[in-house]
Amino acid sequence: MDIHLGATGRQWIAMTAQDLRYAWREVRNQWGLTAAVVLTLAIGIGSPTVVFSLLSTMALRTPPSHDPNSFFRVVREPSRSSGVVTLAEYRALADENRSARRLTAWSSALLTARIGGDRGPASGLLVTCDFFSAFGVDAPVAGRLLTPEDCTSRLPVAVMSERCWRSRFGADPSVVGRSFPYGGVPVVVVGIAATPAIQVRGHFSDADSVADLCLPYTTQHALKNVESLFRGRDLLSEDSTVPWLELAGLLEPRTSRGTAANEFRVILARHARPSPWPASLVVVTDGSRWSAMPLKILRLSMIVLALPVLILITACVNVAALLIPRAAKRVPEMAVRLALGASRAALIRMLLIESTIVCGLAALLSLFLVYSLPRLLVRALNAESWVGAGSLGPDWRAFTFLAVTSVAAAILSGLAPALESLNPRLAQSLRLGRGLETPRGSRAARLFVGIQIATSTLLLVTAAAFVRTATRTAEPGFSTTDLLVAELPDDGSRRAPLGAIADGLSVSSGVEGVAYAKALPLLGESAVQVHSGTRPEWISSPAVSVSPDYFRVLGIPILMGRALNRQDAGRTGAQEPVVVSRQFARRFFGKDNVLGERIAAEDRSGPVSMTIVGVAQDRSTGQETTKAIADGSMVYEPMDPSSEFGFLLIKASDRGAATADVVRARLRDLTGSAAPVATFESRLAERYAGIRRLKSLSLASGAASMMLALIGLVAVITSEANRRRREFAIRLALGATPSAVRRRIVLSGLRLVPIGLSCGVLASWSGLRVLQSQRLLMLAPFAVDPSPYIAPVVLFLAATGVTLAAIAYRVGRRDSFAALREE
Structure with a gap:
């Protein structure tokens, strides 16, 4: 099919291509500034994308299966401290349901006992004999998987996980067929398999685990004295009212999870028995943590994502502050273009395309962070069992988030400099042939630095609050020894x-x-x-x-x-x-x-x-x-x-x-x-593991934001010092001391700090009040402890003072007569 473009469409494509060529030329001509902007935006874009990728992997990842679209898991709302169903209820569901083509079950508590003499404790999981196929394991590494005959015979056999086989037995092939004492019961290993990592219970807070041994659920009677939550109980009796089994499976084609849930509820109601357990609703989910995520945890996840988003905002504001002086120098160029008939909309498009190219380069660099940082963060936060070491690569959600973040960064960082370039007094710009140092541009740059300071203060105070809270575990006020x-x-x-x-x-x-x-x-x-x-x-x-x-x-x-x-x-x-x-x-x-x-x-x-x-x-x-x-x-x-x-x-x-x-x-x-x-x-x-992880994340976010804020402060003060170099040269020539000039520079920079610090402290105080009132985090009482506010403010003032002193010292050393000759 031929596609015919009108004259307007072809003209727009031609102009966009021309803008792209011109923008690329500008980027190459100012490679130093471009490199600084790309590095800053890469940190800003990569930080929230890395955190989003980890949250997506943790919350949205479904258990391993050959058919994830039809995979389901059954949970209870509100959740129970034990399992989902009794053995009688599982058998009723397996026999009477028409929604699931496969329904598997396993015990909601791991067995724990030593295996193979002096070797350490090994975890055991009682499973139905179709457990492996439901989770996408069709073939063993060695030996065989469990069969229906194993469940019927009730003999103590087991399939050992590949991880246990390699770590404990050095991948010895003779393990298959051997009998090992497990909690005093001889258990024959009939196969080795890549046992899937699953949440044994369907609670959001439970980490993934890989059972060392998977045994037929019908061996529970023989193993009832092995250490577990249900030790000493006979759970195979039809009269047992203990819900000790978890459920998962695969749906029939064209069957929704809601349909399956309704059918399961009807079957369970039909076979209901008097039970001491509180009533709860059966819910069918896709097996991800997101489907069982409490509202409180969802809000907490948004807070975790908000920390690096603040870094993105700081980075964009930092770039805008860096580009505004450059925009002022391009005023004559914009004036000539306007005088020749170019529209302001066309010029804004051209300038935003320049920002988009820079943000595109930053996005490519941030891809390196997205691929490399998650594994480092997971190891540092000791969260392998939550995220899964084998599935940390970015998925389509992370790439979509990266694209949206890059476009947002291009607009946020490029719009203000573009508008500044398009605000010339035309005649004066053409006559002088140089950029005008407008008060508006200086005010905008100062505003951006103030926003950076406020954002950095917010992150630093939040980090200090987490640090203060984490210390409560070390000093709880009572003895925790022994x-x-x-x-x-x-x-x-x-x-x-x-x-x-x-x-x-x-x-x-x-x-x-x-x-x-x-x-x-x-x-x-x-x-x-x-x-x-x-x-x-x-x-x-x-x-x-x-x-x-x-x-x-x-x-x-x-x-x-x-x-x-x-x-x-x-x-x-x-x-x-x-x-x-x-x-x-x-x-x-x-x-x-x-x-x-x-x-x-x-x-x-x-x-x-x-x-x-x-x-x-x-x-x-x-x-x-x-x-x-x-x-x-x-x-x-x-x-x-x-x-x-x-x-x-x-x-x-x-x-x-x-x-x-x-x-x-x-x-x-x-x-x-x-x-x-x-x-x-x-x-x-x-x-308190979550608090310590948030402490590490907030400390890193606060440090990165403070670094970006100081870079922005250096850029603005240096630009202002260059703009006022003639003034300073005249003052020096008329007898002013270099220390007086340096004092003016330091004071002009310090005037940016109090408002930003005040706004940041107020915002952090309000945010911590919300966190405490909603009980989203176990934060220490900041109302009676001012240290989370004092320490970040003092740290930022000290860093700002040192930075401004360094800039002022360099400016104060300039030769006044040389500066006047340059003018």
């Missing part, structure tokens, strides 16, 4: 009361003390509405129910009064005793000694009157509450020792793994099932 924690969740099982379990554990070898609480410190404490006689308004304060030994085990001293005792748990009404922190006393009563004072707290059943019997030392408080300010205020309520659910805090006599093993074994005897035992430091590190 502290073990065990969670006894409300999982529908019956067990001994927490008080009896704590008494039984306290006599174990290597245990110095045991306490229990409704929540771990810093990791999930709730809030209550409190008011006192001195402050009748209701105010949120962190609160937690604890046992009498809580303060002794954590090493929190009682400053006044007494700690809680066992008799306090049975006293209610106006006599209910509580212990408060010193910060709570000062915040609500304005004094330290508040013994005997009464407060009212809003409970689920209504207002509860409490009497303060003790004041404890302040400690850091978590940020999981809804409205409470994490300033150290805390209310400690007595916890009923007959409660069956909560957390145990065990003070061990040493850091050895032997004590943890003793605690696990003793808990198994006391509760009848396995309970996960970990060090408090590991739980704290896991929870």
Whole structure:
């Protein structure tokens, strides 16, 4: 088919081609300035693209499959602490559904046991025998995959992961067919396979993992005593109400995930049984984290992406500040073009094409960053299990984001200089034959530098807030050394009361003390509405129910009064005793000694009157509450020792793994099932891992933005010094000292700083207020800690002072008579 272009279309193409040739010539003629602009924009364009690529890989990547369009995963909303369905429910779905051509299942908890004698613990996953084909593994590396006969026979066989085979056994081919003791059960390895990395549970916060051994789910009875969340339970019984299986599969052609979800709900409702688990809705997703991402995490992702976007804005403003002096020099050229009949629109197009070429070169350079930086960032942030080391290359989403970012950068960085070039006084420009140093251009350059300073201050203050928050894990206000924690969740099982379990554990070898609480410190404490006689308004304060030994085990001293005792748990009404922190006393009563004072707290059943019997030392408080300010205020309520659910805090006599093993074994005897035992430091590190990663990202963003701001400041002050060189030469010739000239230059530069710093501090204060009010991040209370603001401001002022002094020193050394002769 022939395409005929009209005269207007051909003319437009010819003019665009001419503009491209002219723009390329201008770029080559000023290669020094072009190189600086390209490098600056490459950093600005590459930074958000790298972060977007990582977020896209983490959130939008689906599990491996030959047919990702038909792959699905079943989750529950709200999510459960265990699996999605029981064994009976899985079998009903497999037999009755018409939406899925393949439905596979696996256990929602990994097994953990030693394999092959002295080798370390290996993870095991109980799976249905079509597990590998659902995740795109059709052929083994050696031996064979699981078959339906393996599930029917219930024999303990396993497929070993290729990673485990190579790392533990040196890729020994004789491993296939051998029997290894696994948790005391002989397991025959029938094959080696490239086991896929998946989220064992469908929770957004779970990292990907590769099971060392995949075993038929029907071997659960033989392996029920192997260490796992479901240890000691027979889950293969048709009467079992424990949802321990996760589900995934492949849809039938032309079947949507919504259709499958509706069918699954009908089938599950048909086979519903009385269960202690709370009701939840079955949802079918594509298996990506994005599909199960909570709104809070989505907002947090936008904040993470906003940090490098601010670098892009800083880079664009920096380039605009660099190009404005050049634009002023091109005023005579623009005046001649206008005098010869060129339109302003045509000239704007020509100048924007120049900016587009420069941004295109920067985009090509940023591709290097997009391909190389993600792997370095993932290693530095220790996030391999979240992102996946084998899938870090940019996809079409990253390339689209790069293209959009490049166009935006071209417009943002090129529009202001283009408008500056097209604002000449025509007659004067033609008569003088040189660019006019217009006040408007100087004001625009100063405005851009002010924006850069504000953006850099915002990023630096944010980084300082993250640094301040991260230090809370090192100084929480209580002892974390040799502290073990065990969670006894409300999982529908019956067990001994927490008080009896704590008494039984306290006599174990290597245990110095045991306490229990409704929540771990810093990791999930709730809030209550409190008011006192001195402050009748209701105010949120962190609160937690604890046992009498809580303060002794954590090493929190009682400053006044007494700690809680066992008799306090049975006293209610106006006599209910509580212990408060010193910060709570000062915040609500304005004094330290508040013994005997009464407060009212809003409970689920209504207002509860409490009497303060003790004041404890302040400690850091978590940020999981809804409205409470994490300033150290805390209310400690007595916890009923007959409660069956909560957390145990065990003070061990040493850091050895032997004590943890003793605690696990003793808990198994006391509760009848396995309970996960970990060090408090590991739980704290896991929870604050995101804060530390954001700290690293914000520090890098702040440093890059400050560097760009200083470059822009150097460009503007140098340009202004060159514009005023005649003035400075006359002053020097008339007797002014070089120090006076330098002082003028430094003061003119410092006038740009206060407004930018003020705007940046105000913007960062507002942003941190939003983050704290929405509980998006566990940030330290900046309202009582000015250090996140003072340190960045002092750092920026010091760097600015040194930079301006260097510029002023160079200008002050100029020969005044030589400068006048040049004029």
